[in-house]
Amino acid sequence: MMSIIMIKFSSSKAGIVHKYHNHGTLIDFKLLYLMDFS
Secondary structure, eight states: OHHHHHHHHHHHHHHHOGGGHHHHHHHHHHHHHHHHHO
16 A cells, blocks of 8 residues: 555656656655565
């Protein structure tokens, strides 16, 4: 459930701030990865 919210948030954020898309996606991906193991 939480990961779905994070994915939707990161994709909408990427649409708004296209400049930081790659950097922001990397951070969000690491957060999701850590969440899966906690």
